[in-house]
Amino acid sequence: MIRGGILAALTIIFANFANAETLRLAVTTTFRNAGLADVLLPIARTDLGIEIEMIVVGTGQAIALGRAGDVDAILVHARAAEEAMVADGHATHRREIMYNDFVLIGPKADSAQVSSTQAAADAMRAIASSTSIFVSRGDDSGTHLRELMLWEKAGITQSARIVEWYKAVGAGMGTALNIASGLNAYVLSDRASWLTFHNKGNLELLFSDDPVLFNQYSFLPVSPTMHPYVHHNLALKFEAWLTSEKARILISNHRLNGMALFTYNAVR
């Protein structure tokens, strides 16, 4: 009986080796939570005849996975970190695919009065000066990096962001939104994640439409020179598909309650 068990275990273990034609992507949480992955990937799989596996993480971790060669390509949104990855030779290039924007979410009562501010930096300053509770991703994700940039623009230093009102939760967008919903707090989110989130509670969108909130998503194939075992040809195939007319239509037509979640802007 024990021998049979060992045999069964070994069979299970070695059955997992054959996965040659699989493209493995690390993608930002938005891509999945906004439902775009469900729209694009099944069609891409059929069109390209390959398996596509998706690991959903924050941009910081996606870039770390790419730099380690553990995935074949990444789809993320943090320009400076992306350019550094290309400069270091870990990615062959950076291709812009689509954009949406960041929005400031907060309690309907809006104790910090951010909805009456004119610029994102003013809104952040209003939150800090009223010491309204703010939930930060705190995970080096693209959204977190943008939030840090906004604090800097607002002149609110790290030491001024004290734990009494500034909660760095170290979690993905969905979890951060859940916590903000529970604490009735302010939080920075990308628009798509906010629109598709199901536990809004007493929160609503309070501030948006400042150019500084522009949010670009880019595709970066991992370098086969640095990491010889990556499936670079599959990454290029997928990139060609992702920038095709077909993908443009799919991305542009992906709507929620009539609102487009992303705007396609790949240069062909």
Added chain:
Amino acid sequence: MSEIIEAIFEALRLVLSLDADLIEISLRSLKITLSAVVIASVIGLPMGAWLAVYNFRGRRSFIVVLNALMGLPPVVVGLFVYLVFSRTGPLGVLGLLFTPTVMILAQVFILVPLIASIAHQVMRDLWREYADLLSSLDASLWQKIGTLLRDGRHGLLTASLAGFGRGIGEVGAIMIVGGNIDHATRVLTTAITLETSRGHFALALGLGLVLVGLSLLVNILVHLVAHIREVEE
């Protein structure tokens, strides 16, 4: 309150409609944890018996360490296994990261100390009864271990089931090394984490009820089989 009722209905709906994704995820959960339990039992049960029978210098310390490792944090195991199997790690060349194989391996690390510790406690009590007899028969070390394993099998079942209970509900390690890839490495616990992060609490709790039910079912089945065997003997 309404959320909880909604969740129970969601769980019922998922189970009764034989939801294809739910079945796939549940089977994967079972496959990974059962494989890990079998492997960890093959290592842990004889180790427990060996520790009960064989006296060596440092045995006491070994047992203390083993007991302490019962509480090994899965997330630390996950991180360690990730670093070993990452492409930049020592075993990265195998390309096993983000596969069920490496998830089984991470769980084996978590389960061996637990199963071995419980097995050791069971075997130690049994050894008190058997020591004189087996020593007078001049049985070899392996004969002693074999006898203990055979006669203590019901207690050992508890050790393996405890391992199953810990493995099936574990999320920290398999999230890191498995990556929660849909149709590849997503299991019940990581699916619950995902649905919670999306704010789909009813679905998350529904999956949770399925997980609890599954765990109960396996325990009942194993006890039934053991009971039937006992009656037959």
